[in-house]
Amino acid sequence: MxxxxxxxxxxxxxxxxxxQGVEAVQSVRTPFRLEYHASSGQHMxxxxxxxKQKQILGERCPTTGQVFVPPRGVTPTSGLETTELxxxxxxxxxxxxxxxxxxxxxxxxxxxxxxxAWVVLDGASVGFIGLVAGIPAxxxxxxxxxxxxxxxxxxxxxxxxxxxHWAPTGEADVRIASYELIGAPGxxxxxxxxxx
Amino acid sequence: xxxxxxxVIGVGQTKYQSTRGDVSIAGLVRxxxxxxxxxxxxxxxxxxxxxxGKAPDFFEGVMMPEIVLGEALGGVGKPVLRVHTxxxxxxxxxxxxxxxxxxxxHARVLALGFEKQSESNAMWALSLPQAxxxxxxxGAGGYFxxxxxRYMAMSAAPELVGCLVAxxxxxxxxxxxxxxxxxxxxxxxQVVESPMLWDPIRYSETCPSSDGACAVVLASEAAAAVAxxxxxxxxxxxxxxxxxxxxxxxxxxxAASSMCVADLYAKAGxxxxxxxxxxxxxxxxxxxxxxxxxxxxxxxxxxxxWRLVEDGTTRLGGALPVNTSGGVLSSNPIxxxxxxxxxxxxxxxxxMAGEHQVDGATRALGHAYGGGAQYFAMWIVSAAA
Amino acid sequence: MIDVAVVxxxxxxxxxxxxxxxxxxxxxxxxxxxxxxxxxxxLDFTCSGSSDFLAGAAFSFVMTVDATRPVPPIVExxxxxxxxxxxxxxxxxxxxxxxxxxxxxxxxxxxxxSLRDVLATQLDPYAAGPLKADAFGIAGLQxxxxxxxxxxxxxxxxxxxxxxxxxxxxxPLSIRxxxxxxxxxxxxxxxxxxxxxxxxxxxxxxGAAVILATRxxxxxxxxxxxxxxxxxxxxxxxxxxxxxxxxxxxAAIAAQALAVTADKIDVAELDAPFTHQEALLATExxxxxxxxxxxxxxxxxxxHVMMGAGLTRIGEAAARIHRGEADRAVAHATxxxxxxxxxxxxxxx
Numbered sequence: 026m027x028x029x030x031x032x033x034x035x036x037x038x039x040x041x042x043x044x045q046g047v048e049a050v051q052s053v054r055t056p057f058r059l060e061y062h063a064s065s066g067q068h069m070x071x072x073x074x075x076x077k078q079k080q081i082l083g084e085r086c087p088t089t090g091q092v093f094v095p096p097r098g099v100t101p102t103s104g105l106e107t108t109e110l111x112x113x114x115x116x117x118x119x120x121x122x123x124x125x126x127x128x129x130x131x132x133x134x135x136x137x138x139x140x141x142a143w144v145v146l147d148g149a150s151v152g153f154i155g156l157v158a159g160i161p162a163x164x165x166x167x168x169x170x171x172x173x174x175x176x177x178x179x180x181x182x183x184x185x186x187x188x189x190h191w192a193p194t195g196e197a198d199v200r201i202a203s204y205e206l207i208g209a210p211g212x213x214x215x216x217x218x219x220x221x
Numbered sequence: 222x223x224x225x226x227x228x229v230i231g232v233g234q235t236k237y238q239s240t241r242g243d244v245s246i247a248g249l250v251r252x253x254x255x256x257x258x259x260x261x262x263x264x265x266x267x268x269x270x271x272x273x274g275k276a277p278d279f280f281e282g283v284m285m286p287e288i289v290l291g292e293a294l295g296g297v298g299k300p301v302l303r304v305h306t307x308x309x310x311x312x313x314x315x316x317x318x319x320x321x322x323x324x325x326x327h328a329r330v331l332a333l334g335f336e337k338q339s340e341s342n343a344m345w346a347l348s349l350p351q352a353x354x355x356x357x358x359x360g361a362g363g364y365f366x367x368x369x370x371r372y373m374a375m376s377a378a379p380e381l382v383g384c385l386v387a388x389x390x391x392x393x394x395x396x397x398x399x400x401x402x403x404x405x406x407x408x409x410x411q412v413v414e415s416p417m418l419w420d421p422i423r424y425s426e427t428c429p430s431s432d433g434a435c436a437v438v439l440a441s442e443a444a445a446a447v448a449x450x451x452x453x454x455x456x457x458x459x460x461x462x463x464x465x466x467x468x469x470x471x472x473x474x475x476a477a478s479s480m481c482v483a484d485l486y487a488k489a490g491x492x493x494x495x496x497x498x499x500x501x502x503x504x505x506x507x508x509x510x511x512x513x514x515x516x517x518x519x520x521x522x523x524x525x526x527w528r529l530v531e532d533g534t535t536r537l538g539g540a541l542p543v544n545t546s547g548g549v550l551s552s553n554p555i556x557x558x559x560x561x562x563x564x565x566x567x568x569x570x571x572x573m574a575g576e577h578q579v580d581g582a583t584r585a586l587g588h589a590y591g592g593g594a595q596y597f598a599m600w601i602v603s604a605a606a
Numbered sequence: 607m608i609d610v611a612v613v614x615x616x617x618x619x620x621x622x623x624x625x626x627x628x629x630x631x632x633x634x635x636x637x638x639x640x641x642x643x644x645x646x647x648x649l650d651f652t653c654s655g656s657s658d659f660l661a662g663a664a665f666s667f668v669m670t671v672d673a674t675r676p677v678p679p680i681v682e683x684x685x686x687x688x689x690x691x692x693x694x695x696x697x698x699x700x701x702x703x704x705x706x707x708x709x710x711x712x713x714x715x716x717x718x719x720s721l722r723d724v725l726a727t728q729l730d731p732y733a734a735g736p737l738k739a740d741a742f743g744i745a746g747l748q749x750x751x752x753x754x755x756x757x758x759x760x761x762x763x764x765x766x767x768x769x770x771x772x773x774x775x776x777x778p779l780s781i782r783x784x785x786x787x788x789x790x791x792x793x794x795x796x797x798x799x800x801x802x803x804x805x806x807x808x809x810x811x812x813g814a815a816v817i818l819a820t821r822x823x824x825x826x827x828x829x830x831x832x833x834x835x836x837x838x839x840x841x842x843x844x845x846x847x848x849x850x851x852x853x854x855x856x857a858a859i860a861a862q863a864l865a866v867t868a869d870k871i872d873v874a875e876l877d878a879p880f881t882h883q884e885a886l887l888a889t890e891x892x893x894x895x896x897x898x899x900x901x902x903x904x905x906x907x908x909x910h911v912m913m914g915a916g917l918t919r920i921g922e923a924a925a926r927i928h929r930g931e932a933d934r935a936v937a938h939a940t941x942x943x944x945x946x947x948x949x950x951x952x953x954x955x
Contacts (some may be wrong), residue, residue, distance in 0.1 A: 029398075030234070030235070030236040030398045030399045031236055033252075034251075034252050034255040034256060034259075035248070035251065035252070035255065051242065052242065053731065053732050053735075053736055055282075055731065055735050055736045055738075057282065057723070057726075057727060058723075059659075059662065059719055059720070059723055059724060059727075060719065060720065061661075061662030061718040061719040062717075062718050062719075063353070063626070063662065063718050064623065064624050064625060064626050064715075064718065065353050065626060066624075066625050066626030066628070066629045067624075067625060067629060068629075069353050069626065073353065089468075091467060091468040092468075093466070093467070095353070095354075097626070097628060097669070097672070098625070098626065098628055098629040098632070099628045099629065099632045099672050099673050100467075100672070101464030101466075101467055101671075101672035101675065101676055101677050102464075102467050102468075102675065102677045103675060104632070104635070104636075104646050104672070104673050104674055104675025105632070105636065105675075106629065106632050106633070106636075120367075121367035121368065121370050121371050122367055122370065123359070123362075123363055123366030123367050123370065123419040123420055123421070123422070124417065124419070124420035125359050125362075125363055125366075125418070125419050125420075126416065126417055126418055126419070126420070127360075127362070127418050127419070129357075129359055129360060129363075130345055132357070135357075138420075141357050141359045141363055141367075142367070143367055150467065150468030150469075151466045151467060151468060151470075152466075153355070154355055154357055154359075155355065155357065156357055162420075167370070167371070167374060184353075185353065185354060185355045186355055188355075201374075204371045204372070204374045204375030204473065205371070205375060205471045205472065205473040205474060205523075206469050206470065206471055206472075207371075207466075207468075207469075207470050207471075207472045208466075208467070208468040208469060208470065224702050224703065245732060246731075276664075277658045277664035277665060278657075278658055278659055278686070278727075279658060279659070279664050281731075282727065282731070283727060283728070283731045283735070284657065284658075284659035284660075284724065284725070284727040284728040285657065285659075285686060285687070285728055285941070286731075287686075288728060288844050288941065288942055288946065288947065289729075289730040289731075289844045289845065291841040291843075291844065291947075292843045292844065292845070296841050297841065297842060297843050298840055298841070298842075298855070298856065298859055299840060299841060300838070300839050300840060300841070301839075301841040301947065302685060302687070302691060302694070302695065303685055303686050303687055303691075304683065304684070304685055304686075304695075305658075305667070305684055305685065305686040306683060306684050307665050307668065313683055317683065317695055317698075320695075320698045320699055320701075320702060321698060323702055324607075324698050324701035324702055325607075325701070326698065326701070340731075346664050347664065460681055460682070460683065461679040461680070461681060461682075462652075462671060462676050462679060462680055462681070462682035463676050463677060463678070463679040463680070464671070464672055464676045464677050465668075467677050475679075476678055476679050477679035480678070480679050481679070592665065592668055595668075595676075596682075
């Protein structure tokens with residue numbers, strides 16, 4: 026490609042005489058406000074209600090037995106609707122993490138830097154994101170055992186944010202068996218040969 | 222029924238920059254399309270169908286913008302499709318367009334990917350609070366940084382491998398007049414010393430936010446025969462999707478990636494990718510994804526991809542140049558980036574990549590991914606008829 | 607071309623679904639899998655249609671893909687359009703001779719947001735968008751143009767509504783149904799002059815799923831497959847100032863390309879959310895309303911799912927072929943407040 030990337034490709038617009046010298050509009054700013062009342066769905070609703078009671082619910086896949094948290098009503102390992110909810114403890118380990126130094130929109134309350142981690146609860150097959158605190162950021166490591174620190178009772182609502190952060194329990198680290206595989210080892214069925 | 226052959230006969234791009242305030246959305250896409258048509262020596266009327274791809278409409282604040290863009294792309298009276306497969310969309314758009322030719326339905330199809338993300342707020346659009354999820358959504362960097370940490374632990378790679386990739390791609394970009402980031406004074410030390418954003422990802426190891434459009438004209442064998450410039454034949458395409466969270470998921474080398482490329486190589490008859498592929502344009506928005514994708518795409522053994530970075534293999538002039546265009550690390554109009562990879566691969570085998578041409582390249586891999594590293598689109602193009 | 611048939615169709619439609627999108631669609635997808643005996647391992651390609659702005663979330667289609675069991679990985683794609691265009695993409699894919707089956711779904715929940723505000727973002731952002739004109743008003747303008755030109759009368763619009771609601775009685779999915787006389791309907795007040803309540807679509811949350819299959823599979827899983835003889839889709843100029851509101855040339859071009867009227871059409875399922883739009887489309891497609899039953903399902907007028915209505919029309923037409931109620935059917939899908947983009951499909955038993 027040898028043409029000049031900054032050269033215009035379209036012929037210049039021919040303005041009618043009465044618009045000669047009139048200032049062109051460079052941009053149009055149209056503020057929109059769209060409000061959505063999202064439905065949590067039946068299983069997520071159960072999860073959120075349980076959250077208010079400081080209880081964590083996961084869903085069990087009817088085909089593979091894997092436990093997903095939070096539950097969304099259909100497990101990707103089955104493609105079928107959830108029929109079984111499972112109570113999980115509020116302890117687990119750090120599967121991985123990063124130390125974030127950029128603010129995110131809407132969370133001015135988060136002091137930088139903060140550690141966002143994937144926490145795998147005991148009994149769960151997958152991790153989910155949470156804040157790790159109560160330990161210097163540079164001491165957080167893969168396999169760190171953590172326990173939920175809940176918001177005070179009077180602040181509990183039907184939200185996953187009831188868990189304020191995850192703090193180290195002081196127990197021995199979990200040994201990460203494989204750095205590639207995440208969560209409790211599951212064995213998804215082998216791929217069928219498709220040429221499509 | 223045998224598939225029709227399909228070739229890339231025209232490529233057009235816009236100069237990628239953070240804000241294209243000089244054009245409307247229609248102007249932006251038209252610029253890329255006009256360049257692609259000029260490359261193919263075609264007029265609007267020669268195009269039978271149009272496939273547009275872009276990422277979430279919140280990036281521009283216009284719902285289904287292709288509806289009003291159809292006429293800017295000569296789409297009146299023609300079939301127009303709009304694809305959206307997250308970050309891989311530029312690639313999947315080209316693939317969908319190729320099916321229109323390979324099926325024999327159309328002879329000349331315009332495929333275009335774009336994003337004018339300066340119109341809205343990309344950071345906001347990427348961080349939209351997801352109902353009922355914890356609000357600690359740390360954006361794309363916050364999502365991929367933990368995965369990169371796992372790769373680093375698994376491979377025991379030297380800590381600065383990511384910086385080597387970032388520096389390499391910005392050097393490459395200097396030879397690509399369309400690239401967004403042109404940093405002639407950038408030094409390797411500056412990359413290393415740039416602030417950590419999502420440890421272990423530094424600022425300089427992160428892609429920019431760009432406005433831009435990229436278009437390709439795909440043609441049947443008969444239409445390619447009369448094209449004025451060398452063409453790139455599409456040898457194979459493949460797409461795969463998987464869930465982004467389940468027990469035992471390989472996060473570092475997702476099954477959707479390794480199976481997508483296995484399907485791709487099988488279709489293209491490739492058994493030794495290192496030897497048979499001359500140049501790779503892969504989707505690397507955060508530096509460490511280069512060694513990770515090198516492994517997933519079969520160019521290196523597990524845990525060894527970083528060596529190809531460290532020893533210069535993936536530099537222009539090396540044995541397997543990667544992203545001589547500067548890659549996503551140098552330009553990232555999200556909806557177009559996948560298409561840019563596919564188009565750059567085509568430019569290489571057409572011998573039309575200018576200053577960032579890999580000498581003698583006859584076979585190239587174009588790669589795009591999206592979502593939580595769960596959507597993959599890839600193609601192999603070659604110069605041979 | 608490779609023979610491809612619609613072998614299964616299922617849908618859900620309700621004014622409001624409390625379920626989230628994936629819970630809403632999982633049963634629909636499961637229904638077509640069960641109807642054909644084709645499980646996730648047997649579906650070679652998946653394609654869906656939906657809209658982020660409708661859902662109020664970026665990458666909103668990602669969540670719903672879990673219902674297709676994407677573990678291990680699947681071959682999957684998505685369009686930010688009505689599911690009818692996802693079906694088109696899948697139909698083309700099956701023409702390549704590799705994939706033999708495809709699952710297609712299209713869906714939308716418009717109840718969480720304000721649909722009129724959401725649709726205002728669909729307008730050209732420079733001249734029309736800032737006016738935030740609402741979709742019903744824009745449709746009303748089109749009806750006014752047609753009425754003033756004599757293309758249609760309010761009585762004809764009411765007839766279309768009455769007929770659709772009567773047909774909808776036998777469709778468990780329909781939102782609006784009943785036996786109403788034209789005179790009764792015409793006595794109702796205007797909602798958006800010249801549109802009355804019966805002239806505008808009955809909004810719904812929901813979605814549809816369809817399975818396409820090539821011959822060897824189709825004949826095995828479906829007693830009377832609905833063979834797709836052709837699909838064509840086109841776009842018109844969109845700008846409200848440049849487009850003749852009384853016409854939808856793209857629909858006419860698509861219909862002509864398919865030779866829709868070359869043979870008798872038993873059933874036509876037209877995606878006409880507004881009554882005057884059915885009249886417009888029937889003209890553009892060259893339909894003979896004496897010979898052809900239009901919208902036996904009640905049509906989009908009696909139950910309109912954003913991003914799903916077009917695919918639902920295809921499914922409803924196919925279902926009538928499956929049941930032996932029709933031998934040749936036409937299905938249509940549209941996009942844009944003035945029908946500026948149209949897809950037409952012809953199917954035969």
